[in-house]
Amino acid sequence: MSGFRLADGGRIDRRTKRNFTFDGKAQWGYAGDSLASALLAQGQMLFGRSFKYHRPRGILGAGVEEPNALVTVDRGPGRITPNLRAPSVALHDGLTATSQNRFPTLKTDLIAVNNVFSAFFPAGFYNKTFMWPRAAWEKVYEPIIRRLAGLGDSPTTRDPDHYDATYAHCETLVVGAGPAGIAAALEAAAGGGRVILIDEQEEIGGGALSDPAQWPWLEEASAKLAAMDNVTVLPRTTAIGHYHQNFVVAAERLTDHLSVDEAEGAREKLWRIRAGEVVLAMGAIERPLVFEGNDVPGVMLASAAKTFALRYGVAVGRKLVVMAVHDSGWRDALALHKAGVNIAAIVDMRRDVASELIEGARAARIACYQGYAVTGVSGGQAVKGVTIALAGVGKGQKIDCDAVLMAGGWTPTVHLWSHAKGSLRWDEAWGAFVPDKTHEDLRCVGACGGAWDYGKGLSGGLLPAPKPLHDSKAFVDFQNDVKARDIGLAVQEGFRSIEHIKRYTTNGMATDQGKTSNLNGLQIASGVLHRPVTEIGLTTFRPPYTPQSFGAILGHHKEALFQPLRKSVIDDWAAAQGAVYENVAQWRRARYFPQGSEDMDAAVARECRTVRSAVGVFDASTLGKIEVVGPDAAEFLNRMYTNPWKSLEPGRCRYGLLLGEHGFIIDDGVSARLAPDRFHLTTTTGGAARVLNMMEDYLQTEWSDLDVWLTSTTEQWAVIAVQGPKARRVIEPLVEGIDLSPEAFPHMSVREGKICGVDTRLFRVSFTGELGFEVNVPAEHGRAVWEAIWAEGQKHGAVAYGTETMHVLRAEKGFIIVGQDTDGTVTPDDAGLGWAVGKKKPDFVGKRSLARPDIVAPGRKQLVGLLTDDPQAVLEEGAQIVADPNQPVPMTMIGHVTSSYHSATLGRSIAMALVAGGRDRMGETLHIPMPDRTISAKVVAPMFYDAEGSRLNG
């Protein structure tokens, strides 16, 4: 037993006990304790096992900088949070915490590999290991390492909690509610503007919480802030990142400090705050010192011991030795002494220490060793004593103690300043980087701005030692188990940039992002390289400041709210019919309509056969639609599309092909001219927004002289495709005012009239090769018209068909789907659509590119049909095609399958493919190697059914 509860003092409520468990063992503390303070009070020194070597580790700090004491808190199924820092976990009744990375128990870790395996884990271990034979890595090393190295386990079930989110705006945002932050908030609030003051701890006060002399002031200031209407105080809230223009994201923890029974509502709330001015008052973090044995449980920061004593009423040991290179170590030692903690000695590397500090120590009967350094720590799972030596190399002497406090100077917390791209300057007095310049309305106050008197000290945390650096087992980064010698090794192996040294050694790359290790690592590298730290630079801080739950970042944007699901007005009808859906872009579309026990193949075969023999009804409402209106509408489309549009008569339709300026197909669709100045355009389902954006771009920025208006009408029209030899008979009884006879209403034309008493734009078009109509009606009437057509269709044996059947039917006709049979590198000629390019047009988007040398060169991939030798073999879409299946691997791949189906109509499989020089290979047999066999197929024209097109007329 080492630590204990002091007789009095602290901000804990000694009348209210809290019961909790740690590693299954019942423990208790007081209200106001942290998990760390409650366990320290019970004499617990061992909190965890280190990441790589499984070394026993205790508490280092009293705040978010804690690298060692990581615990998992279990609040029930799906509510398991690993890697929480014990000093930052508020104690509540029923808290269930466990230590991590130990096997089987914390005290008896069977894979404590610190001596056995340490030769395995030098700097660059992972880089070097990856160079070993791959098989050895997968079978031998990875399983071992996974067992050895690691942090907590992630939960395996769904997180049942929900997370809130909000936006906030204020004139002044203050991050950090220590004395400097509170003063800044009070000053800003006096001006009348909105002020938000946030702090990561359970209560505001920061450093003042560890200084009883400031408590009366703190109480007064807190009351004043609470009374002001224009001030919002948010404790338990971490500013995780500063983004452009003073946009600060902060996570408020709402329930984790409560027992599971008391917790109600959202677990966390993410604040997105836009502030006129941001004041950073984030304080400073004390630096550890780098010496042999500095990771034995019981070696901790002096400031942490002070916080445990004065804020929580806990002595971290019965006999303490302070190792300082900074005045603050002396001050903390004297404060601890005053609080009743026994300080045996203060060891300081410096010979010159301010006389009032020495006098103070002597008055407290504390032995003082100036010019000395700790050179070793005895004890395995707890400190038993230290060896100190003059200048770190002289004859050693032992001092018994059960805790060692390190005072290595202070590092201003500049993380958010750096997120904001604020520059830093090296401050020799601090031995640290402090804020310099920023273009944001942002300033640092108090310690994080370098403006607080911590006293004087040495910079550089590496203590002199009898052993050379390459033998030093002194730790720099506790969480990632990086030793001083690893940094030396990295430099020795040629790394010079601190960014490279960081990645090679993993110094500063753990979940604490090097809050206690960056500066020490930098200064050790500086020493080995014989270059000043300012030339080596500091690694970049990035959000989040501390690890953040994904739940809060996601907020409400999950499940049905993750992204919008677009449904057509006929969707409910399809659901009632038992449709199986697929998502196309953001749309949910009926894929097929199984009957009874049909699988997809059976349903699709039935739907295809019925469309070809009778009639089918298909919901095409998701097609993108754009209304193009204005005197220059035809001229505009003429410039956009490859096809000629000016000659198109009102009442007629045209298949339009849209290229990018690079000459490749990016969209297509059938469009109709309703009047000289009005077109009804259709686009692919996924391309609607992209095409409209592209058209607006040209219209606004290149051809602003054209008088044209573009309106998205995708959701204004419901579209019902009626396809098949009986299509005309189905709609005939429902249509008024349109002559449906083939002579009056030929293929590729459009008429306006009424259907079921509703206005319609009736297209006679076909994506199936059959006689076909597409009935456009205002969306609000779509369902009623669909049902009327469906009822009429029943008299003619109609089926409802889905996207899968639509795909098969169009493939039988060789119609492409942009994005499936094209991939952004396919020209009209490659796709066999050269006929759709207006040869006489002087210009259109992409025309110039069609004359580029690479586009006209022979051997381009061209769209062809494939018929497998085995008619029942259905090729896999995306499968690669080779000319010679017997060539050695890697084979020369000459193309790939783009579309492939079993065709019920033809009783065999069909496929389309992009193949190099494809149209010159007609009749050739090509090969598609698959894992289990090689499939052979003959190259044919991509037209499998009714080549002469006679079925279009019913």
Added chain:
Amino acid sequence: MILIHCPYCEEARPEVEFAYGGEAHIARPVDPSTYSDEQWEEFLYIRNNPRGRHHERWRHTHGCGRFFNAVRDTVTDVFETTYKAGEARK
């Protein structure tokens, strides 16, 4: 989250309302057929990638829908100015 000033709406709005549109002031030739392959390549693909001031296009997609030009510092992401399409380079 950057705030971008739309010169048409005359208001600073969050960047999620906007879409980036590539480098600004690259006019499509009146008659591309007169361009050599090299000139056309230059027009299609060759773009500036400066460290510092960058002239670029943005569209207020989820707002007024207008395209406009901006000068942004690529190091700091600070927008120096935004101006309407068709106005002279700033």
